[in-house]
Amino acid sequence: MSVESWTYIMVGATFAAYLAIGYRNRVADTRGFYVAGQGVPAIFNGAATAADWMSAASFISMAGLISFMGFDGTVYLMGWTGGYVLLALLLAPYLRKFGKYTVPDFIGDRYDSNKARLVAALCAIFVSLTYVAGQMRGVGVVFSRFLGVEIATGVFIGMAVVTFFAILGGMKGITWTQVAQYSILILAYLIPAVAIATKLTGIPIPQLSFTASDIVVRLNQIQVDLGFTEYTQPFQTKSMLDVVCITFALMAGTAGLPHIIVRFYTVPSVRAARYSAGWALFFIALLYTTAPAIAAFARYNLIDSLHDTPVEEARSLDWVESWEATGLLALEDRNNDGRLQLTPDEGTNEITIDRDIIVLSTPEVAGLAPWVIALVAAGGLAAALSTAAGLLLVISSSIAHDIYARLINPQATEARRLLVGRLMIFLAIVVAGYFGINPPGFVAEVVAFAFGLAAASFFPVILLGIFDGRTNRHGAIWGMLVGIGFTGSYIVGNRFLGMDPWFFGISAQGIGAVGLVFNMVTTLVVSRLTAPPSAEVRVLVASVRIPKGQAHRAEPEPPRSSQRSNPQL
Amino acid sequence: MSDVEEGQSASPDSRPGTGTEASRREYWKRNRRLIAVLLTIWFVVSYGLAIFLAEPTSGMRIGQLPAGFWWAHQGSMFVFVGLIFFYAWRMDRLDREYDVHEDED
Numbered sequence: 046m047s048v049e050s051w052t053y054i055m056v057g058a059t060f061a062a063y064l065a066i067g068y069r070n071r072v073a074d075t076r077g078f079y080v081a082g083q084g085v086p087a088i089f090n091g092a093a094t095a096a097d098w099m100s101a102a103s104f105i106s107m108a109g110l111i112s113f114m115g116f117d118g119t120v121y122l123m124g125w126t127g128g129y130v131l132l133a134l135l136l137a138p139y140l141r142k143f144g145k146y147t148v149p150d151f152i153g154d155r156y157d158s159n160k161a162r163l164v165a166a167l168c169a170i171f172v173s174l175t176y177v178a179g180q181m182r183g184v185g186v187v188f189s190r191f192l193g194v195e196i197a198t199g200v201f202i203g204m205a206v207v208t209f210f211a212i213l214g215g216m217k218g219i220t221w222t223q224v225a226q227y228s229i230l231i232l233a234y235l236i237p238a239v240a241i242a243t244k245l246t247g248i249p250i251p252q253l254s255f256t257a258s259d260i261v262v263r264l265n266q267i268q269v270d271l272g273f274t275e276y277t278q279p280f281q282t283k284s285m286l287d288v289v290c291i292t293f294a295l296m297a298g299t300a301g302l303p304h305i306i307v308r309f310y311t312v313p314s315v316r317a318a319r320y321s322a323g324w325a326l327f328f329i330a331l332l333y334t335t336a337p338a339i340a341a342f343a344r345y346n347l348i349d350s351l352h353d354t355p356v357e358e359a360r361s362l363d364w365v366e367s368w369e370a371t372g373l374l375a376l377e378d379r380n381n382d383g384r385l386q387l388t389p390d391e392g393t394n395e396i397t398i399d400r401d402i403i404v405l406s407t408p409e410v411a412g413l414a415p416w417v418i419a420l421v422a423a424g425g426l427a428a429a430l431s432t433a434a435g436l437l438l439v440i441s442s443s444i445a446h447d448i449y450a451r452l453i454n455p456q457a458t459e460a461r462r463l464l465v466g467r468l469m470i471f472l473a474i475v476v477a478g479y480f481g482i483n484p485p486g487f488v489a490e491v492v493a494f495a496f497g498l499a500a501a502s503f504f505p506v507i508l509l510g511i512f513d514g515r516t517n518r519h520g521a522i523w524g525m526l527v528g529i530g531f532t533g534s535y536i537v538g539n540r541f542l543g544m545d546p547w548f549f550g551i552s553a554q555g556i557g558a559v560g561l562v563f564n565m566v567t568t569l570v571v572s573r574l575t576a577p578p579s580a581e582v583r584v585l586v587a588s589v590r591i592p593k594g595q596a597h598r599a600e601p602e603p604p605r606s607s608q609r610s611n612p613q614l
Numbered sequence: 615m616s617d618v619e620e621g622q623s624a625s626p627d628s629r630p631g632t633g634t635e636a637s638r639r640e641y642w643k644r645n646r647r648l649i650a651v652l653l654t655i656w657f658v659v660s661y662g663l664a665i666f667l668a669e670p671t672s673g674m675r676i677g678q679l680p681a682g683f684w685w686a687h688q689g690s691m692f693v694f695v696g697l698i699f700f701y702a703w704r705m706d707r708l709d710r711e712y713d714v715h716e717d718e719d
Contacts, residue, residue: 256677
């Protein structure tokens with residue numbers, strides 16, 4: 046059977062599974078809709094978090110990015126994993142004890158301020174919208190690359206599937222589809238990785254063969270021979286200070302991203318929240334420790350099979366032919382010597398490789414069966430859809446819960462709140478789909494902004510809200526203004542207005558780390574110059590620090606329907 | 615790591631009174647100390663071994679890889695996972711010691 050028929054089967058089967066899971070996990074109340082009835086066991090929430098976190102970019106582009114960055118690719122590897130340590134030790138258990146549905150809920154109650162609640166809700170919407178546009182685009186790209194359909198058609202199919210399980214099942218439907226999506230995406234990532242590791246080194250475990258075999262040593266030698274620097278040489282693309290700042294901004298940003306934080310509201314207890322963070326990072330690290338192995342192996346293999354090879358011989362390889370057709374691989378014999386040369390110089394280089402090829406071509410390069418290639422397509426779609434669903438829920442809850450139910454119409458009944466939540470998720474899907482089909486040119490820029498904003502606003506404001514009882518409303522608001530103002534103007538200035546990175550040469554990606562420090566200093570100082578928080582807030586702070594006892598309830602429960610969502614499994 | 619030994623050697627007699635203001639303060643203090651120890655390890659591994667020491671240790675090898683590169687592309691992530699599970703396990707014991715754990719369902 047051809048790759049294309051296998052791809053239709055794999056994508057069709059996985060989509061049918063997502064729809065079935067979504068249908069089985071319908072919910073009838075807001076607690077089910079926003080926090081899956083708080084009945085998700087730690088290990089499953091870990092898998093769902095991993096799928097929520099790992100996007101189309103992690104799945105398709107990250108290994109390729111590392112392959113081209115060498116050592117400096119660690120900013121993504123450590124930056125996108127180390128944040129879970131911060132989340133597990135500093136935020137997740139306490140937010141779970143607080144127990145209410147959203148990040149703006151905590152900020153609004155802790156600082157006893159609806160202004161802070163509104164600012165937090167708007168930040169959450171902005172961060173999530175910028176992110177989700179890229180995911181919808183990712184769905185379209187995978188469809189077009191593997192099945193040759195229009196990108197727009199692919200986006201529509203993705204929208205239809207997400208609409209079904211997110212509207213029916215809310216967080217509960219999303220959670221259990223994410224668990225299924227994690228299984229698909231990790232299989233799709235590991236099978237080709239094991240195959241290429243075995244093919245090149247004879248050791249089937251990628252992490253082990255990466256460390257123990259001499260592939261990286263040989264790759265270093267080849268790079269030096271061709272006039273590049275060694276693959277393992279640090280700080281070739283960025284200064285050490287920039288590597289430190291980007292890594293830290295991505296870590297703090299990860300810990301502060303609302304769609305990740307809300308996943309920890311869905312577990313049954315504080316204890317489960319702690320273990321769940323461990324499982325989440327375990328599942329993420331399965332992919333993230335495999336990625337650098339794929340990056341190095343694929344780079345070695347590409348150079349080894351293409352460099353100094355006669356053009357005709359290279360073109361006779363199946364995978365070269367098919368990837369050249371997509372435009373992701375370009376071969377051109379510029380000096381007409383009949384052979385291909387890879388050089389650091391643009392003018393003489395004859396092999397141009399798009400970074401997405403590293404993951405996408407691995408199964409073909411390793412000579413795997415067509416069904417594995419189809420599985421990679423299904424894995425890319427699973428990664429994109431699972432992240433999109435989590436983000437859409439945050440957008441919906443920010444509008445329907447934080448803004449509508451808490452600020453505009455606190456009298457709304459349970460049924461009405463649920464209806465508004467469903468409407469908002471639908472609206473968010475339509476907006477995300479629009480941006481997926483007509484991507485704004487600045488998506489990549491805005492992602493740097495999302496992390497910078499999360500690092501310079503949410504992370505410090507939640508952290509100090511838990512660990513510093515003296516932090517008050519004025520401190521938090523001024524801290525957020527300074528953090529967002531500095532980080533935002535630096536990124537906008539640098540990326541759009543041609544401003545030099547004047548702050549010690551730190552790039553727009555890393556400036557959130559500095560914004561975070563400014564935010565914290567401002568918050569601590571302003572809080573100590575103004576009146577301490579009220580007795581009620583002090584009770585709240587004391588209660589989130591202790592696992593035992595009732596969660597703080599600042600707001601009476603709305604009238605609820607009789608049917609409660611039951612924890613599944 | 616000294617925190618671990620201390621926790622284990624606490625005899626039943628030295629158990630603080632449960633539920634009081636003072637014992638909760640002490641619980642929070644010990645939680646913060648544990649967090650400080652674990653985040654120090656987190657910092658030393660991710661920023662120390664993988665970034666600041668990457669160039670000075672490039673002659674050292676872990677397996678076939680330069681030491682700093684291995685920490686940056688592999689080792690740090692293993693340590694991160696270990697730190698979170700260790701924290702969860704230690705906090706289970708601390709919660710029980712101070713009787714602030716949640717009721718089992």
